[in-house]
Amino acid sequence: MQVIYGIFHLVTFFKNLMNDLIIVNLKKKIVLDTSIIIDGDISQKIDNKDIDENFEIIIPRAAIDELQSQACKQKEHGFIGLAELRKIREKCSENNILVRIYGEKPNLEDIKLAKNGRIDALITDIAEKENATLFTADYIQHLTANATGISSVHIRSPVSASFNLENYFDDRSMSVHLIEGVEPLAKKGTPGEFTLEKISDNKLDKQTLNQIMNFLFSTENNKKISNIEISFDGCYVVMYKNLRIVITQPPVSNKIEITAVRPIKKLSLQDYQLDTTLVDRLSKEAEGILIAGRPGSGKSTFASSIAEHYVQNNKLVKTLESPRDLQVPENVVQYGSFKNGYERVADILLLVRPDFTIFDEVRRIKDFELFADLRLTGIGMIGVIHANEALDAIQRFIGKIELGMIPHVIDTVIFIHGGKIEKIYELNLTVKVPAGMVEQDLARPVVEIRDFFSKETEYEIYSYGEENIIIPLKNIDKKIDKERNNRINKLAESKIREVIGKFDPKAEIMIISNDKIRIVVNKEVIPRIIGRGGSTISEIEKTLGVRIDVEAKVPLIGNEIAFSITESGSRIYLLVDEMHIGKKANLFLGDELLITNQIGKKAKLKLDKKSEIGRKVFNTIMSNNQDSMKLYESKDE
Structure with missing residues (x-):
């Protein structure tokens, strides 16, 4: 009977244990990262019953160690986070919520790489291993988790308007540069005439930069306000209102950097006070235009003004740009890249049939090929390209497309410097004898680069053999x-x-x-x-x-070298003094130079009897006419 009761109690024990395990497995697991602990949202959610006994809270040991490290360095966030952890445990105990600390302590390498996101990676690994949902207040962490297939919830705490990036701009600011551990900087002035200035004496810390990022990403669902144009591990390009913002952090950069650029002002084509002949060319003739200049020279501003000009003249205009930051009229549709390329978008452009397409930032080899391909289909193309001089913009196409095709792809080059038009070229293809050559049978296709206003040819480009040659022609005096x-x-x-x-x-x-x-x-x-x-x-x-x-070639000879002759098998050896070892020597038979060779380590000059030279020397020896052979030092290098 006691055995039966023992078996009954044992069955009951295992049954209760299995029920407990089922209950645990049915609980919703959530993993907390450092940012959500510091923000204090979890304890509030427990108070609001958003988190109850149906949840299991997993606290990574790496997060605890990171908070402890911050507290040891007397950083406020470390103390706040540790206090919040205590509050979470107390509230969980009161509300019958399971709390579990999980994971190993970070090793020395993890601690050294904490700034590069190693601690964050350890936390996301726990969420993946436990099949849990990551709770975070860090939008970057949220994006990273989602990108790797880990369930994640981004809890946005209210972000103060004081972290709005626009606060760093004033009326003269062209761009703002925020770097971790450095005072905020701004470029102030106008294109071509600006200075880099400190706008505060307070160095920026990681927490402040994270708050600025949170402010930007908190509006990411409102596409008219903020839009993520480019996103990959450690880098984001965001459009916020009229600001183009580039965010980099480890592993792309060694620290957080936020760069925001805005257009100084929007100009129309009339503001440039262009010559009427140029306006006529842009309106009626030019269909392959390059707008070239150095970074910050005003290229994109001029491209925007051309777009507005074409719209006013009832032309259908599109753009290809990544990021999409050109200031264009509302009826200009801005196309971005697809999977880091424009190829599929270009196919769409052919279907919508625009009159003109503005290609912003022609830089990669595929960009040059695509620009040429679209132009040759009949679409008017305006390319924005970085170049130190107007000629450099054309040179960048050489090698990307055939030389003879360049004038069919590019007909006008406009070089912008300091926000003003500095140089305009037009291109023409002809068949002629290149400048500097006189023979008519040397005629070949030549690309002429002419000044737009004077019509004077300043450069010629042509092929010579397998090389492409660019020859300057303007103002050539005798020298x-x-x-x-x-x-x-x-x-x-x-x-x-x-x-x-x-x-x-x-x-x-x-x-x-x-x-x-x-x-x-x-x-x-x-x-x-x-x-x-x-x-x-x-x-x-x-x-x-x-x-x-x-x-x-007649060799330069030096002093005569005395020698003796020996034979061995199929070889003939000319023996000289050891002082001549390593030197070159010329062997003459009468007035005929037989050979120029180096004297070997054993002070010998060896000849093969079966070679033509060897046979001549052998015949000379056999005819007892070896006095006709002379050996001289060689002065040739």
Whole structure:
């Protein structure tokens, strides 16, 4: 009977244990990170019965250690967080809510990498392992958790308007630069004329920058106010009203940095006081326009004014930009990138058939290819591109698309400096003999770059062999003309040396005229250069576009070297004094140079009897005519 009662009690025990386990497994697990503990929202939710006995609260040990570390450094947030933890445990005990501390203590490496997000990563790992929901007040942490498939709830505490980024701007501010551990800075002035100034003596800490970020992200659902344009681990690009804001933090940067840029003012095309001929060209002729300039020069402002001009002239205008920060009229639709590329968006553009598309920030190779592709389909294109000079904007297309296609893609280049138009080029393709060449059979396609107002050609671009050459033509006096010819000669010599160097790397090249050169090479390579029936030299002349005279190189000789002769098997050795070891020597048979070679470590110059030179030397020895052989020091390098 006692055995039966024992079995009954044992069954009852296991049954209750299983019920307890089922109840625990049915509870909703939530993991708290450091930010939500500091904010004090969890204790309030317990008071409001938003969190009750149906929940299990998991507190990562890493979060406790981080709060303890902050408190040891006398930081207020550490004390606030530890006090909140005590409050959470007391309220959970009163309301029968299960609380569990979980995870290992951070090691030394974790602590060192805390600023790089290691502690946050440990906390999200716990949420994933426990199949729990992460509760956080840090929007970045929330985004990161969601991006990795972890359930996350972002609890937004009211953010004070004092953390509004606009508070750092005044009427003269172009951009604001907020860096962790540094006083806030601002660029003030106008494009081309600005200074970097401190706007406060108080250094920014991580908590303040996080509050600024929380303020921005707290309005992320209101697309007219704030929009996340680019987002990846450690970097965000946000549009807030008319501000373009770039946020970087570890691992992209070693500390938090927030950069906000705003347009100084919106201009119309009339504000630039353009010449009527230029306005006519923009309105009627130009369809492949590049707006070039240095960063902050006012390129995007001018592009916006062109967009407004086309809209006023009943043109359908779209933009390709990432981030979408151009200040354009309401009826201009702004397209952004899709999965870090514009290819699919470009397909949509062809379907909506715009008259003009503004491509902001043409920078990557695919951007140049896409710009050219859209232009060649018949869409008018305005590209905004970074360049130090107007010519640089054109040069950036060389190599990305065929040289002959450039004038069909780009017809007008407008260079902006300090918010003003400094230079305008127009491009034209023609077939002619390039400047500096005289032979008519050297005619080739040439891209002419002309000043828009004077119509004077300032540069020519053409192909020479496999190289693309840009030649400046404007204001060439005798000195400049000589320097230019020297540059052409150097380029020509480089190309010639590349071809002839395959036969003799140390060939001497002399440019006699624009269509004739002389090359001096070692005697033994001349037959290979000439080829059978002159076939090889004819092919080289055709490739280089010049006539070639070939001469044998006459070596520079020094003192005569005494030698003796020995034979061994298939070798002939010329023995010299040890003082000549490592030096080059020329062996002559009468007036004929047989060979130039280096004397070996054993003070020997060796010849193979089976070689042509070896046979000549052997025959000379056998005919007892070895006095006709002379050995001299070589002065050639």
